[in-house]
Amino acid sequence: MSVVAPPIAALDAAIEPSGLLTKVHEWVVTVDHKRLGIMYVVAGLAFFLIAGLEASVIRWQLAAAGNTVVSPQVFNRLFTVHGTTMIFFVGIPIVFGFANYLVPLMIGARDLAFPRLNAFGFWVFLFGGLLLYFSFLGGDGLYGAGSAPDVGWFAYAPLTGRAFSPGNSTDYWNLSILVTGFGTVATSINLIATTLTMRCRGMSLGRMPLYVWMMLVVSGMAVLALPPLSAAQIMLLLDRFLGAHFFDTQAGGSAVMWQHFFWFFGHPEVYILMVPGFAMVSEIVPVFSRKVIFGYPMIVAASLGIGFLSMTVWAHHMFAVGMGAPLNSAFAASSMLIAIPTGIKIFNWVATMYGGRIRFATPMLFACAFLFHFLCAGLTGIMLA
DSSP: OOOOOOOHHHHHHHHSOOHHHHHHHHHHSOOOHHHHHHHHHHHHHHHHHHHHHHHHHHHHHHTSTTOOSSOHHHHHHHHHHHHHIIIIIIIHHHHHHHHHHHHHHHHTOSSOSOHHHHHHHHHHHHHHHHHHHHHHHOOOBTTBOOSSOOSTTTTOTTTTSTTTOOSSHHHHHHHHHHHHHHHHHHHHHHHHHHHHHOOOTTOOGGGSOHHHHHHHHHHHHHHHHHHHHHHHHHHHHHHHHHOOOTTOGGGTOOHHHHHHHHHHHHHHHHHHHHHHHHHHHHHHHHHHHTSOOTTHHHHHHHHHHHHHHGGGOTTTTOTTSSOOHHHHHHHHHHHHHTHHHHHHHHHHHHHHHTTSOOOOOHHHHHHHHHHHHHHHHHHHHHHHO
């Protein structure tokens, strides 16, 4: 009796993974900027869904006086996790997801400068987001009182100290943002390197699309603003685990120092999330007005001005912490000055539409609605400053 070996093709088919597993594997190990951009946006939308559910419970609780939908501590947890998710795990990944996808295409590059660093940035961001929600599953820590963080998404001292947050919930919050910050900085450096070194032949800085210019500014702001927050979070870890007293006022520390570190990131973060919207409007308005954008150099200069001034306004709402009149006045002045470059952009967009053959398609309608809302919000911002 003879033994016949099976055909090679049959062996390959037997050991080859199924089509679904192959597709999943391709997406998990990808370094392609388009796929990573899509993954950023999809992850951001998934976190947005979770944050929306948390916001719904918050609003349900606030719908009527005396509601008992959730307990006060659970309300604080939902408030903390919702705010953290929206700022760090919805806004930022969607912004950088679009940048990942569009910037290389707009400048004629095959991919980002460091594809593996790009993939690293995404997976680190995703791990940070999951780490935040692992706190719901975590049991009581060494000091008891487990579950989700409840110190607010800004986590002011002394609420983050062991006396007021004895469990591990604040540590989950702290580590999740610390980890995600590394991913965001890595992606920002990647975008800066790509924009400065991988433009196609003939595309000078003065010929770059406005979207690329503004994402260059956004990436620069992220690189400058996130490290101070990361430094403060490392200090907080040292406070909680090694007995340091950076933010313990009774031991010679300063609770206000945390506010300075946090808002040095927090106020540029406003523009990190807002400038990409400016960028998209700057691309939509000329297309649907059928005109070249009015004042390209001024829009670029205004974007750079926003990037610079955004780093000088962090304490404009901290007038009650005892900084003194000169510093309060300086921050108020910088808050008013930043209205100038933003006002220049509005003028340029309106001037682009003026005399154009405007086609009010859906993107243009969104852009016009954005102009109206942004004008109203900007005017109130000047009054507040």
